[in-house]
Amino acid sequence: MATLEELRVELDKIDNQMVELYQKRMNVCREVGDYKVKAGRKVYDRQREQEKLADVASKVDNDFDKNGVRELYTQLMSMSRKLQYQKLVEAGALGRLPFIQIDSLEKDTARVVFQGTEGAYGEAAMHQFFGEDVNCFHVRTFRDAMTAIEEGAADYAVLPIENSSAGPVNEMYDLLDEFENYIVAETILPVVHTLSGLPGTTLTDIKRVYSKAEALMQTTGFLNDHADWQQISVVNTAIAAQKVVKDGDKAQAAVCSAYAAKIHGLEVLADNINDEPDNCTRFIVVTNQKVYLKHASKISIEFELPHQSGAQSGSLYDLLSHFVYNNINMTKIESRPVKGKQWEYRFFVDFDGSLEDAAVKNALRGLREEATNLRILGNY
Template sequence: MAKKKKLKIAIQGIATSFHEVAALTYFNEPIETVECLSFHQLCESLKNGTSDYAVMAIENSIAGSILPNYFLLQDYHFNIIGELYLPIHMNLLVLPGTKLSDIKTIESHPMAIRQCTEFLHALNGVEIRESDDTALSAKRVKELKLKNTAAIANEFAAKKYGLQILEKRIETHKKNFTRFLVLAKRSNGKIESNKASLCFEVANEVGSLADALTTFKNNSINLTKIQSIPIIGRPSEYSIHIDVEWKRRKSYDTAMHEIMRQVKNLNVLGEYKKAKVEYK
């Protein structure tokens, strides 16, 4: 009997990064992660077929939306087939035996740093340095034997690289999570959906956006997120990204039929199943 081929999942970062944890959690089966040090590389991996799916962070409950990723969603025209809310716990990792007073530099991904601002602001004389990935920062501390540098990363990175967790759960708010999107080159028609991500443009006139959003309200469609993205080369014009949820598919279909007459360049980025938010 032929052995089942592992799915290749593009992630931002390296092994033990939060993206890998999200990919393993979502697919819940043995997978092969394709490590990408930028979100652009992640999209190129999916586009070129070196990965079957991609997992991309889109927002964090402390740091907010990752705006550049909305531009990538527009540019690459991938299909969102799922989402995941992953609890995020940040830890300060150091070489064994290092004390807090020894640390001169702390490095991590910019989003991780933003999630730990309260802890970091309380430190004196410590340089905060941005890197491409949380797990990569942990790997650098280990491989380069950086006695005066700490990394902000998760406990899996601490175990993999043999680092000591000097301070646990240093995120500013303990109910911290990141929302990840699962991307594919084409739609999976088998998914039983109750949520969708859309983007569109509206006329630069009084009430045009309000009229469009009222259409969803009138059809009992719940609006869970709205994000405006500047349209490059067209000052004062924006692409509107929204997430909507429904209980009856017919209500969503009716709303979409009506909204097509109210907006321009309507694009359904994906229809998928709503994920649960479970704090840990």
């Protein structure tokens, strides 16, 4: 029986042969890429790849090796495609990206919409980005805000997309897919919640607490210490404060900002009730124009996995590998169900880069060919 050292020497010899064959294979793939550039052929031929995988799997005689050789050739063909995409991009065959680069947003003349009412965190985020003198108005729902910019009633909307403790705002991801609106900037707002009620209210008076669902989640520890309080979700923290004032009932309180409490005439009963002391919300600035700022450094996209009978578990990995191969830092991924398609999902990905970057163009080229319904949601 061979020793471990002898077996390792034999493996090294085989590996050297495999590396040499890999380089030969990639050289042929370069020639294939050159041909496709000249002939205007698509890189990705799904049927050809499936036939190749079936062929190589048929040449081994046990299930473990069949799965292994399929995985090996899946990666080899993936590397071949990425090389060919690179050649297509170098030849100017990326396809038109209908986004226009601009130097700055017209903050002084812009009309901006936010969701909620006076005192909402959305208003604070808007002022943080556009300044105190911005020409603005508010609407009741996120959908109303997206409709306002789509129809031209506003130039920009400032809307929350995720919170550091409560996670993503799922409705916003659904609306980004539904509307032809685009992200042009983001701003991060520190969030400090209070429990506020009518002047003279004490904690023992309270029976019902109103706020946005996410705000209730962000203050779970404090609220759960008062198990007899009923927690009721409304569309916005400032609207919760407004409701308490309108109803005039000391049994009601709102989770809202100190600013919202002040402008609506409430008294802060408990301050800084966040579960997380460094709680903050990321807001996106959205417009109906396909524009991006000159120094934009983050891109958001969405796509679906191509439908296959017996879909492979590696499908998502294959698509995300375009970021890895092009040395692109992916910063976030979220998934949402595709309406009308059971157990199928739409993926939202944020990654570092600009639409001007060659690496980004390479990755987008690959994703365009291999994903379904790819959309660039913004470069900001």
